[in-house]
Amino acid sequence: MASVPYPIDEGRGETAVRKDSYWARFAHAWVFTVDHKQLGLMYIIIALLFFVASGLQAAVMRAQLMYPNNTLVSPQAFNRMFTMHGTTMVFFVGMPFIAGLANYLIPLMIGARDMAFPRLNALGFWLTLFGGILLYSSYLAWAGTAGQGSAPDVGWFAYAPLTEKAFSPGTSTDFWILSIIMSSTGSTITAINILATALCLRITGMTLARMPLFVWMFCVVAFQILVALPPLTAAQIMLLLDRFLGAHFFDTRAAGDAVLWQHFFWLFGHPEVYILMIPGFACVTEIIPVFSRKPIFGRAAMIGASVSIGLISLGVWAHHMYTVGLPSKTNIFFAVATMLVGVPTGIKIFNWTATMWGGRIRFRTPMLFCIAFLFQFLIAGLTGIMLGVAPFDWQLGDSYFVVAHFHYTLIGGLLFTLFAAIYYWFPKATGRMLSETLGKWHFWLLVIGFHVTFDPLHFAGLVGMPRRIYTYPAGRGWEGFNYYSSWGVVIQAAAIAIFVWNVIDSLVRGKKAGNDPWDAWTLEWATTSPPPEYNFAVSPEVRSSRPLWDLKHPEDPDWKYEQV
Amino acid sequence: MSTAAALPLSKTESEVQNLDRGKVGLICLLMTEVALFSIFVTAYLFFLGKSPTGPYPADVLIVPVWGTICLLSSSLTAELAVRGLRAKAKGRFQLWLGITILLGAEFLRQTGIEWRKLINVDGLTISTNVFGTTYYSLVGLHASHVVIGLTLLLLVFVLGLRGASLDAHERRIELLSWYWHFVDAVWVVVFTVVFVIGR
């Protein structure tokens, strides 16, 4: 180690005066921590736990729908299940997962010691977790005078006036409202933290132009969270006022308006799906170049496309409302806007492809997940265009075609990128590699299971199967698609089981990873695996967007070619 | 990896460019608040004229002139307080802060008086009709933000009285004053929508 002109702090060793008890150390690590890496991991852990719970709900639903006129579960139980499944996946799997990625990686990628507001960070985490616990405690809720306790059953977008006290007596809807308000507060905290960190804590030499695209995309996401979550919170406050103080926002029997809820909800709801998906884009934008051995193609275009998506996504919400009976001019406007938001998304797919073009692609597990993502998200985006064409949506909307579309974006798109991220950054966080063999089994089983389940559901929608039905009769043309779709669940469950085993086994005896197992180029690979609490002992020099490439290739550094 | 050029842990890029994370954080928070209030304002405008039965805005709303004067002046006095703090004149700071709090409290008192009249005399509650619903929720949302602001201002005032050294917290107190200005700016919008457009 070259001599340095200042003492290097190796950790708590020199300064610790007494050894804390096991429980004190446990509490500091897992309860009182404000360290971004620890909180990041905690976010991801709870996301995975809720993922398993919600996946089980999905499995039961697909078992019920496997046959026509099935009686595996009651209609009430089924309706609760699809509500909880959707709510959990969006608010307690998706949002915590992206918060975890942001919190863990952003400070490392910009050479900072922690996020801008570490204690606020911890508050955000605990609010999110307790929101999830509140939601699930609804299953234990007291039956109430109307005998209507238990989990919410109004659908994850909770249309009015079904959610008014008159039609949903009891407490279940209130659990839905309050748990999401808690979780949304946590998400807002994360968003504030992301922007403050990225704008204020970048290391010397890292201008905004040289900031990793991962961080850029999370800044777009943070902006969207700040602007798009409040409409949901506002609508939920209004619903609480309706339910408890007799207000009439959505009370259609007293001049309230059901469509107003839809406007407010989808003002949140559409940006929300980009809030979930853009972090996935952020991950693949870092992973694909490393495994193709080339820089990302068109950095400036990627930034421009991300910002465009962030902005345009705020103006397309009524494509969820084409069947509501809005005037034709309104429907046309939103159709055009929706199609336009597909353009920057397409640009990104082209740029990722061009990054691989002319490269020397290594097909390790993270890259496999990225490649599957590209094919699957292409399809998802195109079915999205179909849904954006308003008249086409008059047939496809509220049918299983939509269910297939959004599972394609969320599983085929987001989940695959999240697995790519886990396989890529697990070595950094834990110091150990995940098994390649198990990873490939996980990958292929998930691809097969995913397609077996969701490809047929497009067709069920094309022949008239509406969504959110607990059963269906024979003879409508839906039986075959549902039967085969349900088999995919078994395959996907096997894939997830292999993944869980991979994680546990690798934590114990995975191959040691070292600082930089993938030969990558961003700053997180310039420190140990796992990083010390302070992240960087030595500040790396940053003169381009790929500081480690410049270090490893002093004869051909990026800063000779990059304009900024 | 130790071929890295060993620079001492230096200023961040943004410290060089003078971006304060407290300011960025507060601006982000204010953005969410703007979005939140926008939805309630939208609902208010949407339901104008849609109440099937009275009371109606033109019949019962009294323009809160005095309350508005108090609230908007409190922005001025808040700014004077911050200037006093910057000039290290603690006495001046405490004085103007105290006046700010009193003015804010007077605004709330006026709101309370108006609501008492509306409920007891005019029979307008949040459940009477959609006007009542949107009026109380919008003005109430704003008032709740005034309460939060007053609580924090009072906290700073009391801590200052008890001898806390506030110079170290100058930045934070300035950010609090920005929040207070924001609350006043929102009132300008609410006032326009409820008492000018809506009446």
Place this chain on the structure above:
Amino acid sequence: MNLRFRLLCNFLLFPTLLSAEPLHAVGNIFRPLATPAELVSDLSTLTLVICAVVFLIVASLLAYAVIRFGYREGDSRSEPAQVYGSNQVEIAWTVIPILIVFVLAMSTARITSAVQDQQVPKDAVNVTVIGHQWWWEFRYTDLKITTANELHVPLSTTAERKLTFLTLKSADVAHGFWVPQLAGKTDVIPNRTNRMWIDPKELGIYLGNCSEYCGTQHANMELRVVVETPEDFEKWVTQQQERAAAPESAENQRAFLSSACIACHTVSGTRALGRTGPDLTHLMSRQTLAATEVPNNAATLRDWIKDPQRLKPGNKMPTIKLNDTQLDQMVAYLTTLH
């Protein structure tokens, strides 16, 4: 739901084979049988083709990249050429998609207008559709007919175009009216009036569903649209306009009229004036029960009245305690209401 009901549903699905009309049970959106559905189908096909072409091109490029540029043993271990981007390429793949969007937008605008802005002709059949939890009420206000769950409309031919205009209202929560082969879906929202139209071009019975989640029994809110020749439609109208059939047995009618049923149901010309549930005046003219596919006959009707919660758990018809005699009498009366 017990085995008997399941058997009935699975095997007696086609009571309509007894009638001459074909059953359009599979709502394939690409087999449209009315103008709105046809307009939508044409645009949908165009959209599908465009998306398919885009998919083939991009997927081929992706597949080629993956296959051609994989690292193979023996390849040089040095890094490939570090290409940062190309402005021309970026512009190209921005402009081309925008052009595609432009084409699709033009067609979308045209079809959206054609469907939504259709004027109501003077000779249109007008029906007010009222969505309830969990059944459909149909009121032909001009013709003074009220019925439930089964919508009769006249056939439309090129020689004689006959449009049926539906005015959609809800009595409680949001529902959706969707019969795929006739038109795209339109939501049925309380405190709001929506409009749609159909001009069915083939005789038959079209099945559809409620398409907006509306609570516990959203799944069992089936729509049956019976498209008849204009003559048959007139016959049906006349039949529906008549008052309730005179009772064969006064005692049977008394059993019904003294029950709690009349609080929710109407039989015109009697004391039964309830409006919460479906109108029963011409109950036996309907093919199925309770907006499900259970066929409508004495046996199923008896089971339904005895325990409505068995066929449709959570639905709003309460289980009324009736002894066998009362039940038999009521069923005997109701089955006379053609």
